Amino acid sequence: YDPIDFPVDRVQFFSSELLPTGAVYTLLKSFPLGETV
Numbered sequence: 561y562d563p564i565d566f567p568v569d570r571v572q573f574f575s576s577e578l579l580p581t582g583a584v585y586t587l588l589k590s591f592p593l594g595e596t597v
Contacts, residue, residue: 569593569594571591573588573589573590574586
């Protein structure tokens with residue numbers, strides 16, 4: 561595969577819970593990237 565460039569402005573961590581009706585994803589923490597003003 562050839563590499564591709566794509567913008568990333570944050571890293572996010574999720575937990576997942578598998579239920580009979582399907583997976584449920586919950587955002588645990590979000591970390592913005594880049595300069596802060």
